[in-house]
Amino acid sequence: MSPTLEKAAPATGTPAAGGKLGHGLKQRHLTMIALGGVIGAGLFVGSGAGIAAAGPSIVLAYALSGLLVMLVMRMLGEMSAANPASGSFSVHAERAIGPWAGLTAGWMYWTLLGVAIAAEAIGAAGIVTGWLPGTETWMWVALFMVVFCATNLAAVANFGEAEFWFAGLKVVAITVFLIVGVLAVLDAFPGHAAPGLDNLTGAGHGFLPNGADGLLVGLLASVFAYGGLENVTIAAAESENPRAGVARAVRTAMLRIAVFYVGSMAVVVALVPWNDPKVVEKGPYVAALDRLDIPHAGTIMEIVILAALLSAMNANIYGASRMAYSLVARGQGPAFLGKVAGSVPRRAVIATCSYGFAAVLASFWWPDTVFKWLLNMVGATVLVVWGFTAVAQLRLRRKLERESPELLTVRMWAYPYLTWLALAGIAAVLVLMLREPDTRTQLYATGGLAVVLSVVGLVRQKRTARR
Incomplete structure (x- = not known):
């Protein structure tokens, strides 16, 4: 690594941060974190609203947003393979743009993950209380x-071990679903006739039953379903071979997105009419299995969704705590969170869980005020993070080619043209968010958080420069 990059890099642990993180994640852990990160609760549950809005064109929506995500992950993979760091995109933004950018991207992501932890805990508890009606959600x-x-x-x-098994269950579930679904579409599933092309053409309503507006709603829903993929580049910093691990995970991103997201959406809309109420009420996967008369389909999918929610909760606590630790190690947060014991930033973990639990309490006590405000505040955060990632890659790529070309083991395709295309795609999604009242509110709230953190970061940056 070049002296300049090494100086700018927050080491995996620094004396100022109170210790060092370890390298306890094995390659099998990292592989399954990468696989499992693609298969989130948003795919199993949130895709139902997208299908109801876009109809069969939801396949196109997921393909378009998947292309954007692949470009972002390729850029992030290039920077993370060159310089693995527990702060991932926050570190890269700090190096390329300035400390204020690293602070803004990092704390926005931490805020997002904390709210996500609360939403996932509430969703998981809702499933269990459905099985055990005598129990309370808060328990x-x-x-x-x-x-x-x-x-x-x-x-x-x-x-790593917990995520390995959670991810394994999700991968097996989605793989079995795809196999069964493809057999049914090909008229090879016993006792059921193939639906033909009727469902793919909107059962007489066309591929775009709700027109371009429906496709746009589906596109927005699909973009946010991909959130969480960034965690694999955070985890790579604590793996046995960070550079090789993150490179391998990023290189297989295209196949995972194509198969798990676009492929499963194609199977769902081929099997189930887009306007079937069950798509939203029960979720698209349960609706598809019900069409095939799979015994206990609802219970099977509830178990898988529960695993997906708990997996996401576990991963988000990890990702948020490492992001907080990295920010503190770079002087971008309260120093007491930087204490490391047993190679784990335990104070950062406790702070993250406390924030998540506070958000849960807000959902119980103030569901229509405080919790709704929190949800809106983080609504477009992933787009802000992707924007910082693209700008950082534009700048750091030239620096790496000039100073340390040997570190470019992963390269962004067609640089800089596809990077600019990704930035244009992110801008387009932000503009589309202005069209819908709900997403417009989210955009304004997220923009407000970004402005506040940017001002704080710039003030800190100027004070540090004066000192």
Whole structure:
């Protein structure tokens, strides 16, 4: 690594941060984190609203947003393979743009993950209380918080092992669904006639049953379903071979997105009419399995969705705590969070879980005010993070080619043209968010958070420069 990059890099741990992170994640852990990160609760549950709005064109929506995500992940992979860091895109933004950008991207992401932890805990508790109606939601939320806080307070290998099995269950479930669905579409599933092309043409309503507006709603829904893929580049910094691990994960991103997202959406809309109420009420995957009369389809998918929610909760606690630790190590946060014990930033883990639990309490006590405001505030955060990532890659690529070309083991395709295309795509999604009242509110709230953090970052940057 060049002296300039090494100086700018926050080491995996620094004396100022109170210790060092370890390298307890094995390659199998990183591989499954990368695979499992693609298969989130947003795919199993949130895609139903997208299908209801876009109809069969949801396949096109997921393909378009998937292309954008692949470009972002390729850029992030290029920078992370050259310089693995627990702060990932926040570190790269700081090097390329300035400390204020690293602070803004990092703390926005931490805020996003904290709210996501709360939403996932509530969703998981809702499933369990459905099975055990005599129990209360808060009991299960508290249990999940304690379990995953404890998991993340222990050695990082515990987190890796938990994600390995969670991800394995999700991968097996989606693979079996795809196999069964393809057999049914090809008229090879016993006892069921193939639906033909009727569902793919909107059952008489066309491929775009709600026109371009429906496609745009589906596109927005699909963009946010991809959130969370960034965690693999955070986890890579604690793996046995960070450069090779992140490079391998990023290189297979295209296949995973094409198969798990676009492929499964194609199977769902081929099997189930887009306007079937069950698509939204029960979720698209349950609706598809019900069409095939799969016994206990609802229960099977509830188990898979529960695993997806708990997996995302576990991963988000990990990702948020490492992001907070990295920010503190770079002097961008309260120093007491930087304490490391047993190669784990335990204070950052506890702070993250406390924030997530506070958000849960807000959902119970102030669901229509405070919690709704939190949800709106983080609504477009992933787009801000992707924007910082693209700008950072534009600048750092030239620097790497000039100073350390040997570190470019992963290269962005057709640089800089596809980077500019990705930036244009991000800008286009932001403009589309202005069309819908709900997403417009999210955009304004997220923009307000970004402005506040940017001002704080710029003030800190100027004070540091004067000192």
